[in-house]
Amino acid sequence: MRLGSIINGQERSESNRDTLEVKNPFNQEIVAELALAKKADLDEAVTNSFETFHSTMKKMPAHQRGEILRNAADLLEENAEDFAQTIVQEAGKPIKYSRDEIARSVQVIRFASELAKNITGEVIPMDAAIGGENRMGLIKRIPLGVVGAITPFNFPLNLSLHKIAPAIAAGNTIVFKPAEKTPVSAYKLVKLFQQAGLPDGVLNLLMGTGEEIGSPLVTHEKVHKITFTGSLPVGRKIRETAGFKKVTLELGSNSPNIIFEDGNIQRAVTELVKGAFAFSGQVCISAQRIYVQKSIYGRFLEQFIKETKALTIGDPTKEETDIGPMIKEEEAKRAKLWIDDAVNNGAKIEVGGTRNGAILSPTIMTNVEHTMKIVSEEVFAPIVSVIPFDNEDEVIRVANDSIYGLQAGVFTKDIDRAMRVADQLEMGGVWINEISTYRQDNHPYGGVKKSGIGKEGIKYAIEDMTEMKFIGMKLMPKD
Numbered sequence: 001m002r003l004g005s006i007i008n009g010q011e012r013s014e015s016n017r018d019t020l021e022v023k024n025p026f027n028q029e030i031v032a033e034l035a036l037a038k039k040a041d042l043d044e045a046v047t048n049s050f051e052t053f054h055s056t057m058k059k060m061p062a063h064q065r066g067e068i069l070r071n072a073a074d075l076l077e078e079n080a081e082d083f084a085q086t087i088v089q090e091a092g093k094p095i096k097y098s099r100d101e102i103a104r105s106v107q108v109i110r111f112a113s114e115l116a117k118n119i120t121g122e123v124i125p126m127d128a129a130i131g132g133e134n135r136m137g138l139i140k141r142i143p144l145g146v147v148g149a150i151t152p153f154n155f156p157l158n159l160s161l162h163k164i165a166p167a168i169a170a171g172n173t174i175v176f177k178p179a180e181k182t183p184v185s186a187y188k189l190v191k192l193f194q195q196a197g198l199p200d201g202v203l204n205l206l207m208g209t210g211e212e213i214g215s216p217l218v219t220h221e222k223v224h225k226i227t228f229t230g231s232l233p234v235g236r237k238i239r240e241t242a243g244f245k246k247v248t249l250e251l252g253s254n255s256p257n258i259i260f261e262d263g264n265i266q267r268a269v270t271e272l273v274k275g276a277f278a279f280s281g282q283v284c285i286s287a288q289r290i291y292v293q294k295s296i297y298g299r300f301l302e303q304f305i306k307e308t309k310a311l312t313i314g315d316p317t318k319e320e321t322d323i324g325p326m327i328k329e330e331e332a333k334r335a336k337l338w339i340d341d342a343v344n345n346g347a348k349i350e351v352g353g354t355r356n357g358a359i360l361s362p363t364i365m366t367n368v369e370h371t372m373k374i375v376s377e378e379v380f381a382p383i384v385s386v387i388p389f390d391n392e393d394e395v396i397r398v399a400n401d402s403i404y405g406l407q408a409g410v411f412t413k414d415i416d417r418a419m420r421v422a423d424q425l426e427m428g429g430v431w432i433n434e435i436s437t438y439r440q441d442n443h444p445y446g447g448v449k450k451s452g453i454g455k456e457g458i459k460y461a462i463e464d465m466t467e468m469k470f471i472g473m474k475l476m477p478k479d
């Protein structure tokens with residue numbers, strides 16, 4: 001399958017283009033060949049998006065935007081299995097998790113479809129200011145223009161839709177640069193929106209690498225906002241080069257989970273096995289650090305090891321597979337080096353720690369130090385550290401000892417303690433009696449510290465993808 005960029009409805013996959021192979025991370029079979037965009041395509045895509053914003057999108061009524069999104073959700077639901085299999089092939093994500101991603105993606109578009117018809121403004125009480133009598137003030141929410149959407153490999157459909165669906169709902173046009181590792185679902189998504197009735201030019205797709213296409217998209221003068229999900233180094237560069245554009249950054253994390261002695265240990269264990277190892281830990285809110293109160297540490301660890309050993313490792317197309325490959329063998333090698341480095345400095349591997357090609361076995365580490373990379377940096381691999389703690393103050397201090405702050409999980413039956421801890425954790429979100437890895441697509445989502453800037457979760461993305469426009473009126477007195 002040869003895939004190209006799609007600009008104003010036309011595919012660019014001519015034979016004279018440079019290409020990039022997309023390989024199945026499990027068996028290295030070629031899934032697609034990408035015909036890469038050139039700088040001239042980028043300029044054309046942005047200019048076309050800019051013109052389409054003014055000619056089409058600005059005039060499109062909310063009910064029509066809502067209907068196109070509704071059609072797209074229905075189409076995705078009808079084609080769910082094809083999209084799920086695509087993600088298995090391009091990302092190596094086990095089929096059961098790929099299906100979950102599609103189901104969430106359908107909901108994301110449905111939320112956007114409903115919200116498209118509910119973008120409301122405000123009436124300002126102008127007479128609250130001295131001299132404001134006989135004045136009227138309105139706030140309208142208006143679209144920004146061209147949104148540049150740059151997305152990562154790990155949730156190639158859902159995280160793209162967290163940008164595209166609210167951008168359409170809000171009345172913007174989009175230039176979409178998906179991860180070059182997982183472009184097939186992105187291509188199919190753009191085709192699906194065409195079928196759903198989205199006019200040409202509203203959603204332009206650029207196939208290319210971050211350096212060649214992502215970077216000039218970020219600096220382009222006609223782009224009004226960049227919405228990015230990906231790693232901290234790239235996010236930092238985007239922040240530094242985006243100029244006057246609005247920027248949303250959804251970045252990495254080393255999410256903590258705290259299990260107090262009165263927490264439901266069995267539930268915490270079962271959920272954390274999924275939370276630490278789903279998609280081989282390549283999830284930004286993956287449970288990377290588990291802090292367990294000393295009195296229950298032994299019991300927790302024993303059960304956690306037992307349930308981890310029961311995971312099925314192997315072919316991601318198989319229904320029973322829990323753990324497939326990482327996105328590239330180099331990533332598995334990098335993660336293994338981090339494990340070895342920790343072991344050389346006194347850490348213990350309780351289970352796992354072995355690599356076979358791109359598959360790293362689910363790994364539980366103990367006896368770790370906060371200075372070790374597997375604790376302090378984002379591992380983005382199936383590696384989790386289990387760390388004992390004495391009391392509430394201590395665990396809050398160590399959980400906050402990170403450059404990141406995306407989501408955390410806290411397990412306790414004591415509501416007062418739960419709320420105290422939630423208030424003190426430096427995170428974008430805290431779950432009580434739930435793991436850090438749980439996300440619903442309609443709550444505000446986004447990190448503090450180096451985990452990012454801005455929020456997603458359709459309603460909040462729409463706020464970020466619209467501008468307030470004030471319209472004031474002086475009412476003339478009766479003659």
Ligand SMILES: NC(=O)c1ccc[n+]([C@@H]2O[C@H](COP(=O)([O-])OP(=O)(O)OC[C@H]3O[C@@H](n4cnc5c(N)ncnc54)[C@H](O)[C@@H]3O)[C@@H](O)[C@H]2O)c1
Pocket residue numbers: 150151152153154155159177178179180208209210211213214215218229230231232234235237238249250251252253283284378380406451452
């Ligand atoms: N906070 C969140 O919601 C969230 C969600 C998913 C993933 N992530 C993070 O994403 C990372 C993994 O994804 P990845 O490996 O695909 O990330 P990445 O940063 O390597 O790539 C993400 C996207 O950025 C593009 N890119 C690369 N260099 C660029 C540049 N100089 N300018 C513009 N674009 C550029 C890539 O081509 C890709 O499309 C992890 O750090 C993970 O935590 C965060």
Ligand SMILES: O=C[C@H](O)CS(=O)(=O)O
Pocket residue numbers: 154155158159282283284285439
């Ligand atoms: O990888 C991080 C994502 O935000 C996970 S999710 O798609 O939001 O669950």
